Amino acid sequence: MLQTGPAKKLVVYVNETARYEGRPVHEVLLHWLQEHGVAGATVTKALAGYGAHGTLHVSRPFRIREDVPIRIEVVESAERINHILPFVYDMVPQGLIEVQDTEVVKHSPQPEPASEAERERERIKLEGRAKMLRVYIDEDDMWEGAPLYEAILKTLRMMDVAGATVYRGVLGYGARNRLHKSGFLGLSHNLPIMITVVDSAEKVRRAISVLDEMVGAGLIVLSDVEVIKYTHAATTREGES
Amino acid sequence: MTEAVKILRVYVGEDDRWEGVPLYEAIVLRLRELGIAGASVFRGIAGFGANQRVAESVPFGLSHDMPMMIAAVDTEEKIRRALPLLDEMVDEGLVVLSDASVWGAAGR
Numbered sequence: 001m002l003q004t005g006p007a008k009k010l011v012v013y014v015n016e017t018a019r020y021e022g023r024p025v026h027e028v029l030l031h032w033l034q035e036h037g038v039a040g041a042t043v044t045k046a047l048a049g050y051g052a053h054g055t056l057h058v059s060r061p062f063r064i065r066e067d068v069p070i071r072i073e074v075v076e077s078a079e080r081i082n083h084i085l086p087f088v089y090d091m092v093p094q095g096l097i098e099v100q101d102t103e104v105v106k107h108s109p110q111p112e113p114a115s116e117a118e119r120e121r122e123r124i125k126l127e128g129r130a131k132m133l134r135v136y137i138d139e140d141d142m143w144e145g146a147p148l149y150e151a152i153l154k155t156l157r158m159m160d161v162a163g164a165t166v167y168r169g170v171l172g173y174g175a176r177n178r179l180h181k182s183g184f185l186g187l188s189h190n191l192p193i194m195i196t197v198v199d200s201a202e203k204v205r206r207a208i209s210v211l212d213e214m215v216g217a218g219l220i221v222l223s224d225v226e227v228i229k230y231t232h233a234a235t236t237r238e239g240e241s
Numbered sequence: 242m243t244e245a246v247k248i249l250r251v252y253v254g255e256d257d258r259w260e261g262v263p264l265y266e267a268i269v270l271r272l273r274e275l276g277i278a279g280a281s282v283f284r285g286i287a288g289f290g291a292n293q294r295v296a297e298s299v300p301f302g303l304s305h306d307m308p309m310m311i312a313a314v315d316t317e318e319k320i321r322r323a324l325p326l327l328d329e330m331v332d333e334g335l336v337v338l339s340d341a342s343v344w345g346a347a348g349r
Contacts (some may be wrong), residue, residue: 163290163306228336
């Protein structure tokens, strides 16, 4: 399965009229990639271009068979790309094949039963020694036009941190040495905000390097914790059925 | 005079129930039955966790399933006595322990 982090992008440029065993190359390639469990592939048609032959190909309306470049794009792990490359090479008679380094930021396929085992492994991995991260900021702190605590929460989620909770204090003073106090009918503002995170030391350290940049005035503390239990909704429901 | 203790933190959802009452309430009552020195419940204003849902509060208390955190402090021996119970009660959430020191406590 495709994981977030470093990956490879494979791009193939062929002409729409190019054939492999009598069928359009891009069709053959797409089916082959699907059959071989490649995470995903996209075929796009160019408006115009020139390439191996040096001839300019332009898309013209109302023509059924167009002589334009087709681009097939695949993102997979370096290992998978290396495995499929010889086959792709063979299927593309004329054109261009390139491989580039890329980084997968988000990959959220449909949940499948197989991923249950993975979550279970993750759960077991988290139990035992772990770290608790606490971030203290102000409610009015902003980041890119949104409340900083919301931005931090989104960032942590993107980093696939096990969980985070945001609390609003009722009173406090801190980095800016101003006293924050909640007022009548909850109309006060700029109260202290605390965000707590529990995850493995490695995940928490990675989160710190990102949060360090986001937290201008505030406090970030780290402490040791022992995880006794960490359960997902999916795992328990599986057990009940 | 300092005393080594453990802090127990339990993270559950506000809407989680246990035998008809809110789970966080049931946990506090059971901790009291076990003679744990004290427990406090905190309500988060946003968060995500075991269920991977993002909860965010809306004004006038209309929001629901906010993250709830129950914190209790006592000796390791007493806290560990509560763990099997929590294991049974917490279906979806997180239970963590950490070390702390108590500098004197009134009423003990």
